[in-house]
Amino acid sequence: MTLLDLLLDPLRYEFMVRALATAVVAAVVCAVLSCWLVLIGWSLMGDAVSHAVLPGVVLAYILGAPFAIGAIVFGFLAVALIGTVRSTSRIKEDAAIGIVFTTLFALGLVLISVTPSQTDLNHIVFGNLLGVSAGDLVQVLIISAVVLAVLVVKRRDFTLYAFDPTHAFAIGLNTRLLGAGLLALLALTAVVALQAVGVVLVVAMLIIPGATAYLLTDRFGRMLVIAPVASALCAIAGIYLSYHLDTAPGGTIVVVQGALFTLVYLFAPREGVLAKRTAARRHRGAAPVA
Template sequence: MELLTQPLELPFMQNALMVAVAASAVCGLLSCWLVLMGWSLMGEAVAHSILPGVVLAYAFGAPMAVGAFVFGMLAVLLIGGINNTSTLKHDTAIGVVFTSLFALGLVLISRTPSETHLQHILFGNVLGTSRGDLYQVAALGLLTAAVLLLLRRDFTLLAFDRTHAHSIGLSTGVLSALLLSLLALTTVTALQTLGIILVVAMLVIPGATAFLLCRTFGQMLAVASVSAALAAVVGVYASYWLDISTGGSIVLAQAAQFSLAYVFAPRKGLLGRLRRSRPLSPADRLAS
């Protein structure tokens, strides 16, 4: 029992655990749509593109969440603009925008006096979160989760059949823009937990794990959110007892969940697919 209670005697561990769970659960929800819509690369683009906004916000004394959100939306607009006004493919536009903005952020960091503090934005510093950071993550997370759940049917139809969604009167352009805005907001929510480099894992792995395990989208939402929160708990405790990176521990816990689902998922797991593809023996045919 001491294994679980001793870390919680420290206030910074309490903050870290609550922030990690809140950010992971929200990322788990959004990751379901990103996986189904093939937007995983877009998640990576937004996560990396917010770096200059964070640096500029820090330099001018503004809230880092504001700078991150502004540059996240700027990345979305630039990608859409290049995609709509050129013959380049979507993934090419994403690559051009996010690498350019990420490089701009690195240059700004190199010219900022307090480089050490800003390194936490790249790699995360969940153990350094304050009670104020917790309130910010909770507020942004609740807002994102509320919109996702309130419009889940519209977003789900958009993911599965965009043409049908348009034919029944849904504004697919508005829904896509709203989902991308929530992606930017969710990235800001998870920024303090994992940092820019690892946040993309939180936006992909929980949804991929749930996709392998679930038959319905409702189940997928629940499994992705719960598994992401569980991985956050395991990662925070592992970082305390093993003295290792907290962000890395959380992502490795998610990766372990995905590996188990990839191999052992009843319908979509590797073993299940191999079993179904194997020819039946005479004894199996008699038994069936």
């Protein structure tokens, strides 16, 4: 089999084309948002929101409503509950996040266990990229377009909020509204990634691309280019590997992202472990002898 055959063979199937399109779109929107999440330090918040949407998805299935509606409602609910616990008690933010997301995630698992269904609801947890329908793809495209449009229009305000919220407040920006806006976008993005990799692996797509780009550049504008490009390439590579190796596509995509991060972590020109060690040796060798 030639290289061209390897590339074209999966595209003969409509479900693979839909899977590829969904994976790339989800990878791009997650990667763009991940740049802000990494800078602000909201990795744990991304984990919380992505897991907390599970009961909403199951309830939406029970009621016959679109999965996205249930996921969005419970994503916003999780954010509200975390804020309420944090502001009305002595509990710190990390503990509040842990309490809320584990409780809601467990509720989702309980609902799955007691819900009679002709559909395997475990696909919500682990992803069902190969089962994405045309309607699911349209939903992903619409939500992704909304998230990316807001991020592009408000990118300067969000960036200032990420780097220096005190200065943002001093010049008249509503920092609480900006924070709430990013959390709302996080909830919407979790819905998009849910279609690709499931609840369990959403956090990887929300964090790894931004972290990878962060090690490659110290300019935020470049991060916003590097992260989605790298994430989209990982999604494509993951889909093709899963097809030819007969592995789970969502998990394979995340493994490829993790492998890329490992390479960057080790070999990045300035921030890589090996580059830092080499620079440290040179510095010691160039130090004057007393």
